[in-house]
Amino acid sequence: MPNLSVGGVTDHEMQARSEAAGLAILAAAGDQAAWSKLVDHYARLVWAVTRSFRLTDSDASDVSQMVWLRLLEHIDRVDPVRVGAWLVVTTRRECLRVLAFRKRVLLTYESDAFEVVAGDQPELDAELLADERAVDVRRALESLPDRWQQMLGMLMADPPAPYAEISERLDIPIGSIGPIRGRCLEKLRVLLAS
Missing domain, CATH: 1.10.1740.10 (RNA polymerase sigma factor, region 2, helix turn helix motif)
Known part of the structure; x- marks a missing residue:
C-alpha cells in the first residue's frame, strides 16, 4: 500500500x-x-x-x-x-x-596566566558603553548653538579659560557666563536623556 x-x-x-x-x-x-x-x-x-x-x-x-x-x-x-x-x-x-x-572558561597551561587581576582592566562592554556615551555627548554638544559650544569648549579646556578671556572672546558679560553654562548643561542633560 x-x-x-x-x-x-x-x-x-x-x-x-x-x-x-x-x-x-x-x-x-x-x-x-x-x-x-x-x-x-x-x-x-x-x-x-x-x-x-x-x-x-x-x-x-x-x-x-x-x-x-x-x-x-x-x-x-x-x-x-x-x-x-x-x-x-x-x-x-x-x-x-x-x-x-x-x-x-579559560583553559591555559601558562603558570603566570592568572597573575593579571581581571579588575585591573576595563571590561570590553564598559569600553564599548563609554565609546557610545562619548558619541552621544558629542552629538548633543553639536546640537547646541555655536556660541554655547565655544564657551563650553573654553570651560572644559585644560586648564579652563578664565571668565575674563571667555567674556572678551565671545562678547558675553562675565556675570552671564555661569547662568549660560547652567542652561547649556541642562540642555545637554535633556538631550542625553532623550
Missing part, C-alpha cells in the same frame, strides 16, 4: 506522532515502561540536535541528560502531540547554555 501524504506528513509519520503522544501521556501518569519507550523513541533526535552544535561527547551527554530531566520535570505541562518539538527546542536551549558557559 502506498505511503499517503497529508500536508507533507506521511501516514507513517502521523502514526509515529500519535504513538509518541500516547507514550507521553502514559509517562506523565507515571508509567515507567512508557517513559523508557519515550526516551528510546526520541533519543536519536536529542543526540542529533546536540551534535549539530558540535559539542564534545561529554557536553552532548550532559545536555542530553539535562533535556530528559527537564522533560521529566515538565511532562505534565508538555503537549503530548508536540513532545518532539518541545525536546528539540529544549535541547537547543541547553546547547546554547553549555556553549555560553564554555566561552567563560
